[in-house]
Amino acid sequence: MINSVTNLITNLGRATLALIHETGAIALFAFVGFSHIVRPPFYPRIFLSSFLETGFFSLPVVALTALFSGGVIALQSYTGFSQYHAQSAIAGIVTLTVTRELGPVLAGLMVTGRVGASIAAQIGTMRVTDQIDALSTLSTNPMKYLVAPRLLAAIIALPLLVIIADILGVAGGFMVAVFKLGFSPTAYITATLNSLTQKDVTIGLVKAAVFGFLIALMGCYQGYTSKNGAEGVGSATTAAVVTASILLLTLDYLITDLFFSY
């Protein structure tokens, strides 16, 4: 009995220490990676290619997700609100939900699955095939060459994606409300504009920049520290997506609580 309790405490202590160690390692990695964004030499070609990969090529999946999510919110709100004759609130609900939450969160999750995994796989493969060591021997700092451009690209690309997601999400709600539920287009647009606030949009964009940093950071960190060949790269990719998704949702709550709690 005493032995099992001791073992339990030992394992708990070991897991806690491992968690603290990992958290510290990620924080240090983030600090070093971020510091290289502002220190030359810069790699504009790597930045541009990462920016296109993160922003431009994620556009279709983010756009479709936002469009349909906006439509679904309009549909579901109507089902509930019509019972209380509060259909006029639907435009406001769609706008508020999309700009505050769904825009940044859905875009973030889509980019996590698409780009976070790809970053982890790319850098992980470079790690296990000695390409990262080769960079070091060729007078190139891997943190500066591989990590900094990807972090910067994601920090800039995510807010741009979220602006598009916000517009398409609201448009999705508009289409369902007008073409399916019979709302007046003018009244819906007026209600949308009345409920649209600068604060909601701005904080949504701040969230997006934070999520972008987080997605690229977890992809780069998991890839950079991967080992054990192809299996290790696979594990790094999974870990990048899972940790980034969990951290993204946690930070979403914390930022919402910070700016919108009364």
Add this chain to the structure above:
Amino acid sequence: MTSSPTIPPKIRIRDLCKSFGAKTVLDDVSLDIPAGTSFVIIGSSGSGKSVLLRCLLGLMTPDSGLIEFDGENILNVSAKRQKDVQHRIGMLFQNAALFDSLPVWENVTFGLLARKLIPYRQARAHACTLLAQVGLDSAVADLYPAELSGGMQKRVGLARAIATKPDILFFDEPTTGLDPLTGAVIDDLIVDCVKKNGSTALAITHDMASAQRIGDEAAMLYQGRLIWQGPAASLMESGNAYVDQFTHGRSQGPIPIEGCHSQA
């Protein structure tokens, strides 16, 4: 191996130790490599060869000991000086470690471009000259590493290693994964490049034919210790039971082999 007391050897290693947890990988390794020498280190998998090379490359910090290049302790220098030291090194990795996302010509001139030693617009032409030195046609310059055979990748890796004319060259298993004929060609190219550049070379390998072709001097690492050192030409008849068993690939001898009964 001894060298003149006034001129330090190109590479001097003293009492180098490295452990991972309880496992000692390098155990008091000491070695001198004079300038212009091609030195080969042999040893079975897990003997510490790659760790020694990583310590020399600055990719790993040893627990204790000394590494000197031309009498300068490279383990105890500023980050800027460390960068200068790294500029003097060329490295051919085991699987060439070419950058997948870049065409061959950018791989070859990567170090030159990183140090701004040539302008970008001249890089491709310069890469073609370097590729010719390792026996590759300029048509290869625009291909990507995935489109090349193993032997061609090694040649490109060699071209990349010698591009900056380093005075120290390291080779990690240069013939691994190649057929004997291609292996021999790569060895000849290595010898040729080393002689032309006047570089000091250190190769780690467990290919005996390659070790004898590349090396002037050789040493054997066994369980992290340097157990033999002598001319590479005498590898096959060293008189050391461990080296003889290893070089002749015998299952019987002082080196225990999993699944076989060892015999001292």
